[in-house]
Amino acid sequence: xxxxxxxxxxxxxxxxxxxxxxxxxxxxxxxxxxxxxxxxxxxxxxxxxxxxxxxxxxxxxxxxxxxxxxxxxxxxxxxxxxxxxxxxxxxxxxxxxxxxxxxxxxxxxxxxxxxxxxxxxxxxxxxxxxxxxxxxxxxxxxxxxxxxxxxxxxxxxxxxx
Amino acid sequence: xxxxxxxxxxxxxxxxxxxxxxxxxxxxxxxxxxxxxxxxxxxxxxxxxxxxxxxxxxxxxxxxxxxxxxxxxxxxxxxxxxxxxxxxxxxxxxxxxxxxxxxxxxxxxxxxxxxxxxxxxxxxxxxxxxxxxxxxxxxxxxxxxxxxxxxxxxxxxxxxx
Numbered sequence: 386x387x388x389x390x391x392x393x394x395x396x397x398x399x400x401x402x403x404x405x406x407x408x409x410x411x412x413x414x415x416x417x418x419x420x421x422x423x424x425x426x427x428x429x430x431x432x433x434x435x436x437x438x439x440x441x442x443x444x445x446x447x448x449x450x451x452x453x454x455x456x457x458x459x460x461x462x463x464x465x466x467x468x469x470x471x472x473x474x475x476x477x478x479x480x481x482x483x484x485x486x487x488x489x490x491x492x493x494x495x496x497x498x499x500x501x502x503x504x505x506x507x508x509x510x511x512x513x514x515x516x517x518x519x520x521x522x523x524x525x526x527x528x529x530x531x532x533x534x535x536x537x538x539x540x541x542x543x544x545x546x
Numbered sequence: 547x548x549x550x551x552x553x554x555x556x557x558x559x560x561x562x563x564x565x566x567x568x569x570x571x572x573x574x575x576x577x578x579x580x581x582x583x584x585x586x587x588x589x590x591x592x593x594x595x596x597x598x599x600x601x602x603x604x605x606x607x608x609x610x611x612x613x614x615x616x617x618x619x620x621x622x623x624x625x626x627x628x629x630x631x632x633x634x635x636x637x638x639x640x641x642x643x644x645x646x647x648x649x650x651x652x653x654x655x656x657x658x659x660x661x662x663x664x665x666x667x668x669x670x671x672x673x674x675x676x677x678x679x680x681x682x683x684x685x686x687x688x689x690x691x692x693x694x695x696x697x698x699x700x701x702x703x704x705x706x707x
């Protein structure tokens with residue numbers, strides 16, 4: 386299939402400089418502040434974004450090298466198919482995080498609840514709209530048995546480096 | 547910034563062969579069936595995915611040419627910044643849809659509630675997990691005034707071709 390070329394639209398600055406000991410999801414990154422530095426050429430694309438409290442970021446897991454088809458995710462002790470997990474070591478190392486939008490000043494976007502490495506290349510920003518993006522009555526497969534795990538305290542290690 | 551090269555992992559087959567008259571969101575595609583044809587080399591990555599009722603697909607808007615920084619989205623009659631909309635004519639033409647997972651047979655994944663064009667290149671599959679992916683207490687900016695719009699009946703036109 387034809388390759389797709391992506392040109393990052395900006396970079397995400399966060400307090401996380403190492404791949405271990407990070408929050409594994411936005412839910413586990415309460416209060417963690419970051420700044421998106423958008424390429425100045427895209428500033429006009431931010432019009433009216435400031436009315437949204439949450440935005441979904443698409444970005445590259447830029448420190449991940451290669452991929453595995455089965456992994457033991459942070460949320461379990463057994464291996465699962467990579468597509469049944471959100472682990473970063475995927476065939477296309479693309480991540481999604483919905484974070485809190487705090488402020489926009491020209492090309493700088495302050496965010497909170499961010500769970501990515503400092504210097505992460507940003508691919509896209511989309512507004513979060515619960516009516517379209519939330520789902521109820523959902524089956525969650527292998528996560529069912531781990532759903533009471535205290536993810537807020539769970540931190541990453543180096544397994545997906 | 548450094549370019550990112552994406553190699554699609556498969557293709558999404560749907561009933562939609564034209565960019566107009568399509569559902570504009572999965573919510574508007576109730577009962578619409580599609581099939582993901584995954585590259586056979588990735589089948590081992592599907593282990594345990596079948597326990598999930600919903601999966602999030604990342605894909606390319608492959609029929610979109612170029613981008614606009616401000617657009618009049620299907621949900622409004624006024625222009626907004628492209629990053630304050632989910633319109634496809636974006637700097638990186640990447641889409642996200644959370645769909646229903648119906649069955650998996652080897653490399654063929656049957657899905658429902660799919661809102662993309664036939665032949666869409668698939669970039670990634672992630673399991674949908676409400677605890678991480680849903681958000682409550684959300685402000686929705688310009689969408690607030692249109693939130694009672696009957697999106698189930700709204701269809702696309704050719705404005706983002």
